[in-house]
Amino acid sequence: MTAEVVEVREWTGVYEELLSLADRLGQARYIPAREDHIEESVLLGAFVEGxxxxxxxxxxxxxxxxxxxxxxxxxxRPLTEGFVEAFGVDAEYRRRGVGKSMQEWAIEFCEGRGCYQMRSRSPVSSRENYALKISMGYAIHPSGENDSYYFVRTLKRV
Ligand SMILES: CC(C)(COP(=O)(O)OP(=O)(O)OC[C@H]1O[C@@H](n2cnc3c(N)ncnc32)[C@H](O)[C@@H]1OP(=O)(O)O)[C@@H](O)C(=O)NCCC(=O)NCCS
Structure with a gap:
């Protein structure tokens, strides 16, 4: 099974489907881009047979x-980073490389933008995500908020 990873825009038909999956995983509030300090926000969807x-x-x-x-x-130039704000895979499709494919897409994009690092934060309950981040070589830093850890990885300078 290969999932196709594509950018999803708010005005397209698949946006609501993506939002509903994010809602089921308790992450719908992280999907719309609301941050004022950012340069760019990118929403990816992974699709299998549509x-x-x-x-x-x-x-x-x-x-x-x-x-x-x-x-x-x-x-x-100021150093920039790619910060992952929302990340999830439908429980039926886990452990088939879908999550890693989306992470790799984001890494490649951020390398293309000249970012110095990737970073994310997730609660200590996200054991699968911790396993994925460790498998991808991320360093780990405790956060002061919400029983969580940050994951940081430097990128190739292009
Ligand atoms: C975290 C999550 C997105 C991973 O998605 P996924 O598609 O299952 O991940 P992948 O199949 O790409 O896994 C890549 C690697 O991560 C590690 N990994 C992922 N899930 C794992 C698990 N349950 N146990 C052990 N290792 C795991 C493995 O090294 C795996 O490679 P392998 O299968 O070749 O051994 C998914 O488990 C999920 O949606 N969890 C709930 C939501 C969540 O925690 N989101 C992130 C924090 S907010």
Missing amino acids: RCVGFLRFMVQIIGSDEGRPPIFDAG
Whole structure:
């Protein structure tokens, strides 16, 4: 089984289907882009035979901008990151590489944008996500909020 990973726009027919899957996984509130500090928000859907089986939303932002920190400059430009805000796969389709495919899509996109790192945060109950992040080589940093950890991985500089 191969899932097709594509960008999903709010005005397309599959958006509601994606939102309903996110709702079932308790993540609907993370799908619309509401952040003011970001440069770009990208919503991905994973599809198998036309059915939406997964979603991932990430933002491109200047590192520190979400916490009101000043930018860190490298070669005269502020360092940026891809921050994954929402991520889930339909329970029936898990453990078939769908989640990893969406993560890889996001990584490739962020490398293309010249981002320095990928980052995300998830609660300690997200054991499958922790296993996925470890398998993809992410470093782990405890967060002060909501019994959660941050996952961070530097990207290839292109
Ligand atoms: C986290 C999640 C998106 C992973 O999606 P997925 O499509 O099942 O992940 P993949 O099949 O791409 O897994 C890639 C690798 O991650 C690891 N992994 C994923 N799920 C795992 C599990 N249940 N147990 C152990 N390792 C696991 C494995 O190394 C796996 O590779 P392998 O199958 O070749 O061994 C999915 O489990 C999910 O939606 N969970 C609930 C929501 C959630 O926790 N979201 C993220 C935090 S908000």
